[in-house]
Amino acid sequence: MASQLKQIHPLAWTIIVGTIFGRMATSMSIPFLSIYLTQQMGASPTQTGIxxxxxxxxxxxxxxxxxxxxDRIGRKKVLFISVFGxxxxxxxxxxxxxIWLFFVMNAxxxxxRALFEPTSRALLSDITPPSSKLLVFNLRYAAINLGVVFGPLLGLYLGLSDSNVSFLVxxxxxxxxxxxxxxxFILHPLQSGEQGSRTVEPIRLKQAFRTTSGDPVFMFVLIGTIFCVLGYGHFSSTLPQFMAIxxxxxxxAKWFGYMLSLNAVVVLAxxxxxxxxASRFPPVVPLIIGNIMVSVSLMMFGLAQSPWMLVAAVVIFTVGEVLMFTLMDVLVDRIAKPELKGTYFGMIGFNNLGNVxxxxxxxxxxxxxxxxxxxHVFTxxxxxxxxxVPFLWIAHKRMQAKGQKGLQRSMEA
Structure with missing residues (x-):
């Protein structure tokens, strides 16, 4: 562990540490957006959902x-555009x-987010040795949740859940x-192999889309994770509205803030x-188990009659979340073609159809x-x-078959 930590690039540490504060600030405002729109702006649940x-x-x-x-112009330029934007x-x-201005701003x-997330993950993959990638992706995920531990509590303490000051922060x-x-970036300029763009002729957008969409294992993973994200997305959209009204x-709203922080604390624990x-199993298996646990926890939210049942539901939801998302980056990194890592990390963003x-x-x-x-809501x-689950299971079987074919070829050679 200590030797792997020493191998982590300074820029990777910057992304990880910056993620803590960025998510802390964001979680003071965005998770409460549905409550703010409903209670302060007079939006209906359907308007808020849209x-x-x-x-x-x-x-x-x-x-x-x-x-x-x-992949075309380099990670650095895209990171600057997304962060300052x-x-x-x-x-x-x-x-x-x-209300319509909130619609525009959230678009x-x-x-x-769509520019920053795949680019930052692709950069982490570019500048991290293979032996340390699982650690780096997990540190990034831990940073997200460390920020979410304190963000909602700070927002509640400052009374920002019903104020627009949180957005300024x-x-x-x-x-x-x-x-x-x-x-x-000035102190630690990227080397030629870490730029994101390649010395060979860059692949065109249409060809990149055809390559990723034609990858059968990747596409089943993508479809399966759309449903994973669909379940996960209700925690920050449907649940706060349900609790507020x-x-x-x-x-x-206060209880939801506590649940957000509990979710993040359990993730860190x-x-x-x-x-x-989970890393001892084939990488798709934890996603399947996590998907099932999140679904069970959603039913528990509908059945909850006491705060303790809500706590139990949050814990089960959180373990499922960890199983779904901590190994997803490693899985995509394993499936992706080296010259198209940014594209593959971008393509997996289509699983946000679940969040839609x-x-x-x-x-x-x-x-x-x-x-x-x-x-009637949560069932x-x-x-x-x-x-x-069925789509992820198909991806799992195809990865197994692909691995067996590769092993057979190597033995024949």
Whole structure:
């Protein structure tokens, strides 16, 4: 472990540490966006669902291009555009006073995330030795959750869950993050093999899309993870609305903030032991188990009659989340062709179709049945989420078959 930590590139540490503060600032505002729109702006659950969903919808299509363009022009330029663009978006949130402006700002938020996420993960892959990649991707995931531990609590403490000040704070943090990245790129310039763009003729967008979409293992992983993300997306879209408007629950927004922090604390507590065990299995198997656990936890939210059952549901949800997402980057890195890593990391962003569907489906169910009938809301949600299991199982069997063929060829040679 100590030797692997020493091998981590300074730029990788910058991305990891910057992720802590970026997610801390973001989690003070974005998770409460649905509550803010409903309670402060007078938006209906369906309107709120559409506004929350547009970020993921735009991100679905921008993510592939974001990863692709980082292969073409280099990681550094795309990172700067996305981070400073993000800062402007959060300032725009703070200045918005109309519902349609929140729609526009959240669409731009989705573009920035779609540019930053695949590019930062591809850069981490570029500058990290193979033996340390699992550690680096897990440190990045731990950084996300460390930020989410304190962000919601800080937002609640400052009373920012019903204020637009949190958006200004987030904008300031991303400006500082961008400046730190500039300094680190000056101090530690990328070598020729770490630029993201290659010396060979770059692949065209249409050819890149055809290559990734024609990869049968990758496509089944992608379809399966759409349903994984669909289930996961309800935690930050449907659940906060349900808790805020539920007449049987007092201080629902406050309880949701505590649940967000509990989710992050449990991630930090179980991540490395769970990943250590999960890494012994073929990489798709943990995704299948995680998908099932998230679906079970969604049913538990609908059945919860006490705070302790909510706590149990959050714990089960969180372990499922860890199983789904900590090994996903490693899986994509393993499947991806070396010259198209940014493109593959961008293409996996299409699983955010799940994040698009979650708030729309959840908002429709809440409008149709209301918070007084939680089983009518959470049963369809749980059943739709578990639909990812068959696709992931097919990907698992195809990877096994591919591995056996490769072993047979090597033995024959």
């Amino acid at each position: 506004i929350v969903a547009v970020s993921a919808l735009v991100g679905v299509f921008a993510s592939f291009y974001g990863g692709y363009i980082s 993000w800062a402007l978006v959060f300032i725009g949130f703070a200045l918005s006073d109309k 731009l938020n989705g573009i920035c 987030a904008g300031g943090v991303y400006i500082a993050y961008g400046i730190l990245l500039i300094i680190q 539920n007449p049987n629950m007092t201080d629902g 179980v991540q490395f032991p769970v990943v250590r065990i 569907s979650a708030p729309i489906l959840g908002g429709f169910l809440l409008d149709s049945f209301g918070a007084n009938q939680p089983l 369809p949600i749980a059943l739709s989420a578990v639909c990812g």
